[in-house]
Amino acid sequence: MSTSLIQKYNVPGPRYTSYPTVPYWNDETFSSKEWKNTFVKSFSESNLSEGISLYIHLPFCESLCTFCGCHKRITKRHEVEHPYIDAVLKEWNLYCAIFPNKPKIKEIHLGGGTPTFFSPENLERLINGILAKADLADGYEFSFEGHPNNTTREHLQKLFDLGFRRVSFGVQDYSPKVQEAIHRVQSFHNVAKVTFWAREIGYTSISHDLIYGLPFQTLEDVVDTIEKTKSLSPDRLAFYSYAHVPWIKGNGQRGFKDEDVPKDEEKRKLYEIGKQLLAFKGYKEIGMDHFALRTDSLYHSFKQNKLHRNFMGYSSSKTQLMIGLGVSSISDSWYGFAQNEKTLEDYYTRLDNNEIPVFKGHILTDEDLIIRKHILNLMCHLKTDWSSGLYFEQLAEVLFSLEEMLHDELIEITDTSLKITEKGKPFVRNVCMAFDLRLRENQPQRQLFSMTI
Known part of the structure; x- marks a missing residue:
């Protein structure tokens, strides 16, 4: 590389x-x-x-x-x-x-x-x-x-x-x-x-x-x-x-x-x-x-x-x-995420009160569900497509943002699909980031994640 x-x-x-x-x-x-x-x-x-x-x-x-x-x-x-x-x-x-x-x-x-x-x-x-x-x-x-x-x-x-x-x-x-x-x-x-x-x-x-x-x-x-x-x-x-x-x-x-x-x-x-x-x-x-x-x-x-x-x-x-x-565990219903209390003390207290010890989470929107599927496809299969119900409004903008990766031969794009090439495998997280609408719309002011490479 x-x-x-x-x-x-x-x-x-x-x-x-x-x-x-x-x-x-x-x-x-x-x-x-x-x-x-x-x-x-x-x-x-x-x-x-x-x-x-x-x-x-x-x-x-x-x-x-x-x-x-x-x-x-x-x-x-x-x-x-x-x-x-x-x-x-x-x-x-x-x-x-x-x-x-x-x-x-x-x-x-x-x-x-x-x-x-x-x-x-x-x-x-x-x-x-x-x-x-x-x-x-x-x-x-x-x-x-x-x-x-x-x-x-x-x-x-x-x-x-x-x-x-x-x-x-x-x-x-x-x-x-x-x-x-x-x-x-x-x-x-x-x-x-x-x-x-x-x-x-x-x-x-x-x-x-x-x-x-x-x-x-x-x-x-x-x-x-x-x-x-x-x-x-x-x-x-x-x-x-x-x-x-x-x-x-x-x-x-x-x-x-x-x-x-x-x-x-x-x-x-x-x-x-x-x-x-x-x-x-x-x-x-x-x-x-x-x-x-x-x-x-x-x-x-x-x-x-x-x-x-x-x-x-x-x-x-x-x-x-x-x-x-268990403490800090995350649950996934496909339609939503929920995380348990992160400290043992809070986890035990919630259970003592006969409560499921969830303290935060997220309910996915229709747009979230589409983007989730694209990112899951890329992470698991190194390809995705939008020919069968996975089109979303910002798709053209996403594909435009990937022009540099296309030029570098890291991905291949057709009218209805995207595929990560052998050369592009190390950059799968970068491709997913282009589809990550929430990240695109709200860039963090401080470093939240590890480096992709």
Whole structure:
């Protein structure tokens, strides 16, 4: 990739796990009543045909990783597990009380924080409590995020027995210097151990999360990390761009200097070399920052144009309704978004008052729904069209704003469609930004997002 293209297009931009993006939610017109209406509407439309997804946020970590942008609570006191699970199950019961009929669960994902902070017995109590009030959809998929340092064989076996078949291990980078800087020290031995355990137990999709652009990270570090990863042959992996946003994340990203972080073409080279090494091993690039072997369901979904993207990232199956349980979780009814209270204290207080603990959200307009579909198409399939109900008034203006990208051969445009070229793949977020009407109409006065490259 040329330096001039990186310099031209490397600007702050959203990652588009939603549209509108969270900073552009209209909180002033949002109400819990409206949210419940969209929730019930979506449930009625989709529960019987496809089921619903649950994202359960487990926020506790024993130490702070400085690359992390998730909402978490740092503690070594494991007595926090019981009251938190009680709270999540109460929240689930509040939702079940307004379902028109019994929910059918298609997906459960345990995220964090560190889900394996919780004991296997407490995770069993959580999942059994959820499933006690639900049926399972055909082809359901349960997944969780595991920390290689504290995921035990008992964790893996217990969750497997409960129906989990996919696990994602956070690796990031194997360089001791990088690990020290991001406060995530874990050995290759630990990662190999939990990967082999998962495979022996019977997990059908094992994923590793890697990050490029970390402080002090060199090309040699990325090559070494990819080579070690290849030796373990995870079924899929994420190769994320490090989001250096200390003005948002506070002290967590102040343990190193800005000049310690790779930028621009130096950073992009880390990704391009990593991608080439993964391709040699048979990994196929999927969407943005994701790779999978041909045998993995994510690859099958991508080839069949069924790839989906939501607040959990890319998914091999789609549900119209996703409920977020736990502190800070975000729910998506397709017609609206709602986020839970961000602090444990506020989350517990709302539940003590028998309230669904939503504190902000956004109800999508008809225009939002059209733009959301375009951005989802671009993020998942690298193309979109407006020939069948996806025309919008500002389309000509959007296409005009993309003339420079067309000239640079990053996109192809016909009378009814737009396609991102192979050369344009690194700039998918930039293309989406052209369609982002809320961003176009109200440019932020301060930097809200990480850089796109």
